Amino acid sequence: MSFLKTEWKKILLVAAVFAGCFYLPVGLPRFDNAVFESLALVRWYARQHVLLCLTPAFFIAGAISAFISQNSVMKYLGANANKILSFSIASVSGSVLAVCSCTVLPLFAGIYQMGAGLGPACTFLYSGPAVNVLAIILTARILGLQMGIARAVGAVVFSVLIGILMHVFYRKEQAQKAQAAALMPPPETARPLWKTALLFACMIAILVFANWARSGDVRAVFLCCPGGLTTYAIEGSIVSQTSRQVLIKDQTGVQHAIPAEQIQTVDAIEKNPIYEAVYKIRWGLTLGLLALFIGLAVLWVGSEERKLWLESSWGFALQILPLLLMGVLIAGFLLGRVGHEGLIPSKWVEQAVGGNSLRANLFASVAGAFMYFATLTEVPILQGLMGAGMGKGPALALLLAGPALSLPSMLVIRSILGTQKTIIFCSLVIGMAAICGMIYGAFF
Numbered sequence: 001m002s003f004l005k006t007e008w009k010k011i012l013l014v015a016a017v018f019a020g021c022f023y024l025p026v027g028l029p030r031f032d033n034a035v036f037e038s039l040a041l042v043r044w045y046a047r048q049h050v051l052l053c054l055t056p057a058f059f060i061a062g063a064i065s066a067f068i069s070q071n072s073v074m075k076y077l078g079a080n081a082n083k084i085l086s087f088s089i090a091s092v093s094g095s096v097l098a099v100c101s102c103t104v105l106p107l108f109a110g111i112y113q114m115g116a117g118l119g120p121a122c123t124f125l126y127s128g129p130a131v132n133v134l135a136i137i138l139t140a141r142i143l144g145l146q147m148g149i150a151r152a153v154g155a156v157v158f159s160v161l162i163g164i165l166m167h168v169f170y171r172k173e174q175a176q177k178a179q180a181a182a183l184m185p186p187p188e189t190a191r192p193l194w195k196t197a198l199l200f201a202c203m204i205a206i207l208v209f210a211n212w213a214r215s216g217d218v219r220a221v222f223l224c225c226p227g228g229l230t231t232y233a234i235e236g237s238i239v240s241q242t243s244r245q246v247l248i249k250d251q252t253g254v255q256h257a258i259p260a261e262q263i264q265t266v267d268a269i270e271k272n273p274i275y276e277a278v279y280k281i282r283w284g285l286t287l288g289l290l291a292l293f294i295g296l297a298v299l300w301v302g303s304e305e306r307k308l309w310l311e312s313s314w315g316f317a318l319q320i321l322p323l324l325l326m327g328v329l330i331a332g333f334l335l336g337r338v339g340h341e342g343l344i345p346s347k348w349v350e351q352a353v354g355g356n357s358l359r360a361n362l363f364a365s366v367a368g369a370f371m372y373f374a375t376l377t378e379v380p381i382l383q384g385l386m387g388a389g390m391g392k393g394p395a396l397a398l399l400l401a402g403p404a405l406s407l408p409s410m411l412v413i414r415s416i417l418g419t420q421k422t423i424i425f426c427s428l429v430i431g432m433a434a435i436c437g438m439i440y441g442a443f444f
Contacts, residue, residue: 034333034343041332041372042325053103054321056207061110062313063203066305067196068114077116083164090120091127091159100373101409102324103207104128106316109416117174118417119167122425125413127159130404138379139399146444147392151399154436158400162428169424195300202293209289212282320412327408331372353385356393356441358434364394365433368402369410369426378402393441401433 025031064073077086104125112121136155140148167174239247239255248256278285301309336342352363373381382395405426414422 030341030343033341034336037336037340037342038329038332040340041337042328044337045325045328045372049100049102050321052210053100053207054106054317054324056203056210057103057106058313058317058320059309060200060203060207061106061316062309062311063200064107064110064114065312066309067199067301073111073114073116077111077120081117081120083119086117086120087123087160087163090116090123090163091131091156093124101129101404101406102372102412105320105324105409105412105416109316109320109412110312112416117167118170118421119163119174121163122166123159123163125425126162126404126429127155130155130400131159132403135379135403142379142383143386143395147396147399150396150436150440150444154396154400154433155404158429158432158436162425162432165428166421166425170421191300195296199293199296199300202289202296206286206289206293209278209282209285212279319415323411323415324408327406327411328372331370331407335371349385353390353394353398356391356438358438360391360394361397361434361437361441362430364390364437365397365401365430368398368400368433369405369430370407371402372406372408373402391441392444393437393439395437396440397433397437400436401429405429 075081076089107128108121108125111124112118116124131152136148136152139151239249241247246258248258297306332342334342334344336346349367353360353367368378378399382390382398385398386392386395410422410426413425417425
C-alpha cells in the first residue's frame with residue numbers, strides 16, 4: 001500500500017503513455033498525413049531558417065552578452081531608464097530588423113539577460129516581427145489601404161502598450177532589479193563605442209542581405225476547390241500566364257503549371273529596380289560583409305572576449321533551437337504547412353472566422369498566435385481566407401497576433417521569462433488583437 005501511495009502518479013503516467021502508444025491511430029489517412037506534415041515542416045524550417053536566419057541571430061545575441069556591458073543595457077533599456085527613451089529604442093530597434101517570431105528570440109534573450117527591463121524587452125519582442133515595414137506595405141497593396149493602416153497603427157501601439165502593461169504588472173520585481181543594477185561597478189570598455197557599433201552593423205547587415213528576396217516574387221497562389229480553400233504556397237516568379245494556365249518557377253528552379261480555371265488570384269509584387277539589383281548581388285554583399293566582419297573581429301576582439309562570445313552564442317543555440325524545432329514539429333502535426341492540412345481540418349478554421357463576432361475575432365487571434373508564419377507569408381494566406389468568407393475584423397486580429405507569436409516561439413519565451421510571464425504576454429497579444437479586430441470590423 002505504501003508503494004502505491006508514493007508511486008501512483010508515476011504509474012498513471014506510464015499507463016497513459018502506454019495506452020497512447022498502444023492505440024496510436026497509425027494507418028488513418030489524417031493521422032499519417034499529420035505526421036508527414038510535421039516532418040515536412042521541420043525540414044523546411046531547418047533548410048530555410050536555421051542557417052540564414054537563426055545562426056546570425058545567435059551570434060548577434062552572443063555578441064550582446066560579450067560586447068555590451070550590463071550597465072549600458074540598463075542605462076537605456078533597464079527598469080530605471082527613461083520610459084519614453086527605453087520604449088522608443090525597443091520599438092524602433094525591433095521594427096528595423098523585420099524578422100519573424102522565431103528569429104527575434106535570440107536577440108530578445110540577449111538583451112533581457114543583460115539587464116533590459118521586462119517592459120522594453122517585451123516591446124522589442126513584439127515589435128520585431130509585428131512592426132515589419134515590408135509586411136505592412138504588402139498588406140496595404142494586397143488587402144487594401146485601410147487594412148494596411150490599421151495593421152501599422154495597431155502593431156506600433158500594441159508593441160508599446162504591451163511593454164508598459166508588462167512593466168506595470170511586475171513593477172515590484174523590476175524595482176528590485178533596478179536596485180541591484182545600481183550597485184554594479186562602472187563598466188570597463190574593451191574598445192571605442194564606434195568599433196562595437198560597426199561590428200553589430202556588419203552582423204545585422206549579414207542577416208538582412210542573406211535573406212533578401214526578389215521584389216517580384218509570387219508569394220502564393222490561391223485555389224478554390226470543391227473541398228474548400230486550398231493554397232499553393234509557391235515562392236518564385238511567373239514565367240508565363242495564359243488563359244489556360246499559369247507557369248511559375250520556384251526558388252529551386254522547378255516549374256509549376258497551374259490550371260487557370262482553378263486559380264482565384266495570383267499575387268505578384270511589382271519588381272523594384274533597386275530591390276532587384278540588390279537581390280542579384282546579395283551573396284556578394286553577404287560574403288563581403290562576412291569577410292569584413294571576420295577581419296574586424298580578429299583585429300578588435302581579444303581572445304578571451306572571443307571565447308566568451310562563442311560560449312554565449314552556443315548557449316543561446318542550446319537553449320532556443322531544440323524548443324523551436326519541437327514547436328515546429330507540433331505546429332506542423334496540428335496545423336500542417338501552408339496549403340496542406342494537419343490533424344485539424346482547414347475547413348474548421350474557415351467556418352470559425354466568418355463575420356465580426358467576439359468568437360470569430362478571438363478564434364482568429366488564438367489561431368494566428370499558435371500558427372507559424374514566415375515573414376510576409378501571412379498576407380497572401382489571409383487574402384485566400386478572406387476570399388473564403390473571413391471577416392475583415394478577424395483578418396486584422398490574425399495579422400496582429402500571428403506574426404508576433406507562434407507555438408515554437410511560446411515554448412522559447414517560457415524558457416526565458418517563465419510560465420506566468422509568458423501566459424500574461426501571450427494573453428495580452430491575443431486579447432488586444434481580438435478587441436482591435438472587433439473595433440475595425442464594426443467600422444469597416
